[in-house]
Amino acid sequence: MLDLNYVRENLDAVRAALQKRQMAADALDDFASADLERRNVIAESDRLNAKRNSASREIGALMKEGKRAEADTRRQAVGELKDRIGDLDRRRDEVESRMRELLSTLPNIPHQSVPVGHDETANVEVRRWGTKPEFDFEPKDHVDLGTALGILDLERASKITGARFAILNGAGARLERALINFMLELHTREHGYTETLPPFIVNAAALFGTGQLPKFAADLFKLEDERGFYLVPTAEVPVTNYYREEILDAARLPMKFVAYTPCFRSEAGSYGKDTRGVIRQHQFEKVELVKYSLPENSYDELEALTRDAERILQLLGIHYRVVTLSTGDLGFSNAKTYDIEVWLPSQNAFREISSCSNYEGFQARRANIRFRRDGGKPEFVHTLNGSGLAIGRTWIAVLENFQASDGSIVIPEVLRPYMGGRERIEPVS
DSSP states (O other): OOOHHHHHHOHHHHHHHHHHTTOOOHHHHHHHHHHHHHHHHHHHHHHHHHHHHHHHHHHHHHHHTTOHHHHHHHHHHHHHHHHHHHHHHHHHHHHHHHHHHHHTTSOOOOOTTSOOOSSGGGOEEEEEESOOOOOSSOOOOHHHHHHHHTSEEHHHHHHHTOSSOOEEOTHHHHHHHHHHHHHHHHHHHTSOOEEEOOOSEEOHHHHHHHTOTTTTGGGSOBOSSTTOOEEOSOTHHHHHGGGTTOEEEGGGOSEEEEEEEEEEOOOTTOTTSSOSTTSSOSEEEEEEEEEEEOGGGHHHHHHHHHHHHHHHHHHHTOOEEEEEOOTTTOOTTOSEEEEEEEEETTTTEEEEEEEEEEOTTHHHHHHTOEEEOTTOOOEEOEEEEEEEEEHHHHHHHHHHHTBOTTSOEEOOGGGGGGGTTOOEEOOOO
């Protein structure tokens, strides 16, 4: 959430930021109107309070002079003033609540380094790593490969649940598990993250804290009971909210966490997109990186977090690129985002496998996560997160980039210890 005082004092700057995001400024206009009403209400309340205080002093003087009847008349007028002030205070609270509600619908302000553009076509490539694999045959996609190998079953998953679910079998399931363990081991042992295993169900306050609610309620799976719980759309939600409503010691920052969770998304508004295979599923798995940072260091931490996620693909030996998202493609809560896009031979294209973002104080303000320097006032931390990586899409990338002409899959060397030393996935005879 944006700072209320900042928005109030910088309406033109916030309006310009919304325009860069290709967003209408209706909520900002409503905020300005509500702020004006709040100022008027407070001014009237202050005027009546001054009048009441003056009247109270006069009553005291009248009582000293023995003018009880006149004092009683003035007391009645003061009582009426008190009632009017009470009404104004209630109105002020209502207006302030409305202002906070409006603030909750406003996205974050893009960092000055974010390229300005209408949509993803304005994203800027930062770097590439590796080279495209070369095949002396027509490469297959992960669906044909996985089905022929007996490690992917979409048909029976659809029978059990519905569209956009998958079953992995045998070496396919073990490959998924190998990727999870490989990523967790790398991020904890080499990159210094603390592993955490959070709940896979969260409450509405947690989702508000990271920005999924109220704007993206349609993308969530809500449980049908009176507690209002939701399935996690990403580990970002429980891990970022770990310190909600707390004040951290500045000396502990940065704090770095890595978490594996399944993720659940309704994919509202994405029907017709990526319907083949497991690229866009209702249930998928991720290893997520989350950081709490001092504000002055958060962009250095973003660069480091992105490099940590990239390292997975480098060790796997898979071609990828990094792009900076434009203002028109930036997420609601994000101040700046790098997308890591992996090469998929079947599509002859790069596809997003991780988004690494700095939210600055946006999420921390919503979740009230603060830190204190020595003897100073509490400040809002900066939060960051990124997939390190999305497991399903990494699984796809391994199948497609390491396929052989006979339909088998060569297992990347770094994964073989997690696959019991197995070097290849071949059809079960």
